[in-house]
Amino acid sequence: MRISTFFYTLGQGIKNIWRNKIFSLATVATISACVFLFGMFYAIVLNFSNIVRQAQSGVAVTVFFDEGISDDKIQEIGTEISKRAEVSKIVFVSAEEAWESFKQENLGDYVDSFGDDNPLAEDSNYEIYMNDISMQENLVTYLEGIDGVRIVRKSAIVANMLTSVNSLIGIVSLGIILILLAVSIFLISNTVALGITVRREEIGIMKLIGATDFVVRAPFVIEGMLLGLIGASLPLVAIYVIYQRTVIYLADRFKVLDSLLQFLSIHQIFSTLVPVALILGVGIGFLGSFTTARKHLRV
Amino acid sequence: MRISTFFYTLGQGIKNIWRNKIFSLATVATISACVFLFGMFYAIVLNFSNIVRQAQSGVAVTVFFDEGISDDKIQEIGTEISKRAEVSKIVFVSAEEAWESFKQENLGDYVDSFGDDNPLAEDSNYEIYMNDISMQENLVTYLEGIDGVRIVRKSAIVANMLTSVNSLIGIVSLGIILILLAVSIFLISNTVALGITVRREEIGIMKLIGATDFVVRAPFVIEGMLLGLIGASLPLVAIYVIYQRTVIYLADRFKVLDSLLQFLSIHQIFSTLVPVALILGVGIGFLGSFTTARKHLRV
Amino acid sequence: MIILEDVSKSYSTGSPALNNISLHVEKGEFVFIVGDSGSGKSTLIKLLLRELTPTSGKIIVNHTDVGKLRHSKIPKYRRGLGVVFQDFRLLKDRNVYENVAFAQRILAVPVRQIRKNVPSVLSLVGLAEKYKSRPRELSGGEQQRVALARAIINKPPILLADEPTGNLDPKNSWEIMKLLEQINKNGTTVLVVTHNREIVNAMQKRVITMKKGIIVSDQKKGGYIDED
Amino acid sequence: MIILEDVSKSYSTGSPALNNISLHVEKGEFVFIVGDSGSGKSTLIKLLLRELTPTSGKIIVNHTDVGKLRHSKIPKYRRGLGVVFQDFRLLKDRNVYENVAFAQRILAVPVRQIRKNVPSVLSLVGLAEKYKSRPRELSGGEQQRVALARAIINKPPILLADEPTGNLDPKNSWEIMKLLEQINKNGTTVLVVTHNREIVNAMQKRVITMKKGIIVSDQKKGGYIDED
Numbered sequence A, B: 001m002r003i004s005t006f007f008y009t010l011g012q013g014i015k016n017i018w019r020n021k022i023f024s025l026a027t028v029a030t031i032s033a034c035v036f037l038f039g040m041f042y043a044i045v046l047n048f049s050n051i052v053r054q055a056q057s058g059v060a061v062t063v064f065f066d067e068g069i070s071d072d073k074i075q076e077i078g079t080e081i082s083k084r085a086e087v088s089k090i091v092f093v094s095a096e097e098a099w100e101s102f103k104q105e106n107l108g109d110y111v112d113s114f115g116d117d118n119p120l121a122e123d124s125n126y127e128i129y130m131n132d133i134s135m136q137e138n139l140v141t142y143l144e145g146i147d148g149v150r151i152v153r154k155s156a157i158v159a160n161m162l163t164s165v166n167s168l169i170g171i172v173s174l175g176i177i178l179i180l181l182a183v184s185i186f187l188i189s190n191t192v193a194l195g196i197t198v199r200r201e202e203i204g205i206m207k208l209i210g211a212t213d214f215v216v217r218a219p220f221v222i223e224g225m226l227l228g229l230i231g232a233s234l235p236l237v238a239i240y241v242i243y244q245r246t247v248i249y250l251a252d253r254f255k256v257l258d259s260l261l262q263f264l265s266i267h268q269i270f271s272t273l274v275p276v277a278l279i280l281g282v283g284i285g286f287l288g289s290f291t292t293a294r295k296h297l298r299v
Numbered sequence C, D: 001m002i003i004l005e006d007v008s009k010s011y012s013t014g015s016p017a018l019n020n021i022s023l024h025v026e027k028g029e030f031v032f033i034v035g036d037s038g039s040g041k042s043t044l045i046k047l048l049l050r051e052l053t054p055t056s057g058k059i060i061v062n063h064t065d066v067g068k069l070r071h072s073k074i075p076k077y078r079r080g081l082g083v084v085f086q087d088f089r090l091l092k093d094r095n096v097y098e099n100v101a102f103a104q105r106i107l108a109v110p111v112r113q114i115r116k117n118v119p120s121v122l123s124l125v126g127l128a129e130k131y132k133s134r135p136r137e138l139s140g141g142e143q144q145r146v147a148l149a150r151a152i153i154n155k156p157p158i159l160l161a162d163e164p165t166g167n168l169d170p171k172n173s174w175e176i177m178k179l180l181e182q183i184n185k186n187g188t189t190v191l192v193v194t195h196n197r198e199i200v201n202a203m204q205k206r207v208i209t210m211k212k213g214i215i216v217s218d219q220k221k222g223g224y225i226d227e228d
């Protein structure tokens, strides 16, 4: 291809956008809307499953020791446990601490009836936090096998529920994302196709004069890709701004949920979203214009 | 209007759909996609906030009585409390029951150290469940004022968090729904407008022959509304089918979450969704075709 | 019937298409408008139809000041005109029958009447058999005759025909001209834009010759004026 | 150069538009094709351009069997033809210059060359000043001349002109015909479909007369045949 032909083709692609203003606007608008929706839900879904995943790390398995165990032995057990892959944190709770927090949590003002006794003497323990709650059963089996461990207290129901919620969210999220993706692909290719279909007469004329398929199609394909690029970029910028404001707003408004609301940074979201958005925009802009133009080239 | 003119206009509206197949398909597809997305998210959001709302009803305020209170008095207090609007359920827990559940929940195998004593004697109480957790403070103030009530135990943190989660979900849901609605309106009116814009030449010809705005526009408006009706109905049917299957699937797959997963019936969802979808489809079909046709009528 | 007073029309680009035109056409006249390509004949027709508004000057048709017509009054005004457009302007999506019938529908002519009128006017222009065809399935001359059929079916008091025989063979052209003459005899004022020297010379009607946006000659029983 | 053997063309509706046509046109000939409206002239042109394929029969142009042309070979074949379409077929979104230049661009003519050729061919057809206008801003005759300019700019070995003067005044028509004759003298084979009796009679070229899809007459130095 001549260098001048290349620039001519590129120029025509850009001019096409201008010549066909209404459709260009409609196409950019559609792509923007789709990418925006996709991006928004992707951000929500990602944060949501992140929050749920963090919730699991709040659930602990508690290990009590044989009566009269030595502090060294406890230390040793702790070191060993913390080596496990699924363990994210291990906290030693002395008998006094255990009783204090027990009193606070459960007895309210009625605590006086126990006097200065500590019914939970000998109940120093380890609280073991995990990074994957579905591994709880494994861990418990392991812990029960350790010498010096009297009893392991776990909350099977909570663990089960969390695991389930986790995979429920996973399924629903995946469903949402896939549906949004499908709808976006569908709508975007739809408008791109329409924008070219209205010019099928023009395509026919070019072909009748003797233009090759390539010459006719190239500007349309460039046009489609440019529209896709613009249509994908605008909502990305919008999401960038909106996301950060929303996160700040929500974190501020719902201070109570501080521990729960651990938002992801915009960069964690963009690392996947940007390529997906560009593929959605530019990719479908390319494929849509390519195939639609081809359809009308049979003249 | 003559009756024959009416039927002619109606007929032209229907024929327009056929004459302009590609655009009709694109319009129906866009409306369907938008209504589908909207409906899907509406269903998800509604269920979600329902689940969260149900979670609050699991939180109870506990009322303990003065020492040596008579059973009659307890009965009386209970009757009075249950009259309150925000109270959804009130359960009497005898001292024995309280100790049993306390042992189970908190002491594990270490319970023997208490022998047969019941440290919680005199701890019979009422568990009071509410239908609106944000009213907890009110309720507590009221309960504390009742004669014969020794102490009221509440979980302020949980209540606060739930109230916050509740309004967080509310805000996010509203945001999602509004954005989806806006995007839908935008995309639908966009395609409807495009479908008519490609026929602006035709509109111009009609006007030059002497047709009134009404005669030119009426078939387009009918066309727009019909496309809207079709475009809104298809996804409603789809949602009807998909929703019920999904609910059954999820309820089955996540039996563990039985208490949590209280899905709404399709009828509860459709009672709002159907009118909204029809307004989205038919309404925007009407408005979009009406205004776009008018734009091209200035000939 | 038709009065133009100092009418000018300038498009956004180029020199004015019409430059201070004045013209009187009486009711029942038959007028040829001839002139070079680009001399402003179609522009004149478009002004009369109110497709365009004059840049300056006054156009009065049938006691109506066309330039000052309110938007809502335009359709009624146009229904008093029958127009053959130079580029036909048929409705692409509708067949020949519907294209012609459309002119009647907007007058709310009863359907029964339309079913009679359309075939009869189609056979007048020699297209009785093609009533089911779409415009794209017609030859150039056939499309032109459909445009004519649509213009005359309502028997309008004024007929404006922009090059109605440009795509027709001489025999067909003559038949169409005879048809227009007949319509004129029945009382319709007829303006025909044409390049057909033979016909203009033979018919001995009023001939207005335009050049570069002005009227250079207006003969009572005239012929085609050649420059050189 | 152009050979048709027993060519028929039927559209899905109606009787065949071409019925067993056979025709030989030598290289360098100038041929008028005349005939009634709807007699199949444009259909013939469309077959030669391979816009349509014949229902039966064989078309050979320049040693190429047009009916058997593979899709990928069609553009190259068409570039050997210059065509004036009856309905012009200009690119609506592009101005006059771009419309004419487009024919050169697809031949990959260097831009510098195009910048010289386009103005010179536009002034040949009398449109030098209108190069910036869009088709919709042109009069009927002006559009027709743009279509002609586009057809001749590449100096194709074969020129097919379907009614190239239908919207032109007699003077302009003559100039265009003289131009076509000039092009023919330079070696181009020219086929002109026309209804202009005056010109056909004056130019004394080969005249093929069609009627209802068949060739009813083929005169060497002929004139327009009137039926009656």
Ligand SMILES: Nc1ncnc2c1ncn2[C@@H]1O[C@H](COP(=O)(O)OP(=O)(O)OP(=O)(O)O)[C@@H](O)[C@H]1O
Residues within 6 Å of the ligand: C011, C012, C013, C014, C016, C017, C035, C036, C037, C038, C039, C040, C041, C042, C043, C044, C086, D136, D137, D138, D139, D140, D141, D142, D167, D168, D169
């Ligand atoms: N929309 C427009 N914008 C700009 N210029 C225009 C427009 N329409 C017409 N013109 C110019 O105005 C002049 C008169 O055009 P008009 O169509 O009236 O010519 P005409 O006499 O009908 O010619 P023809 O016989 O070729 O149809 C021409 O030079 C044309 O280029």
Ligand SMILES: Nc1ncnc2c1ncn2[C@@H]1O[C@H](COP(=O)(O)OP(=O)(O)OP(=O)(O)O)[C@@H](O)[C@H]1O
Residues within 6 Å of the ligand: C136, C137, C138, C139, C140, C141, C142, C167, C168, C169, D011, D012, D013, D014, D016, D017, D035, D036, D037, D038, D039, D040, D041, D042, D043, D044, D086
């Ligand atoms: N696409 C089509 N589908 C069906 N019939 C068609 C189609 N194109 C043309 N015809 C018919 O074929 C016949 C020949 O058409 P053609 O265009 O070749 O005529 P023509 O000789 O060019 O006439 P004109 O001088 O009016 O342009 C006509 O009767 C026409 O109605």
Ligand SMILES: [Mg+2]
Residues within 6 Å of the ligand: C041, C042, C043, C086, C162, D139, D140, D141
């Ligand atoms: Mg004109």
Ligand SMILES: [Mg+2]
Residues within 6 Å of the ligand: C139, C140, C141, D041, D042, D043, D086, D162
């Ligand atoms: Mg023809």
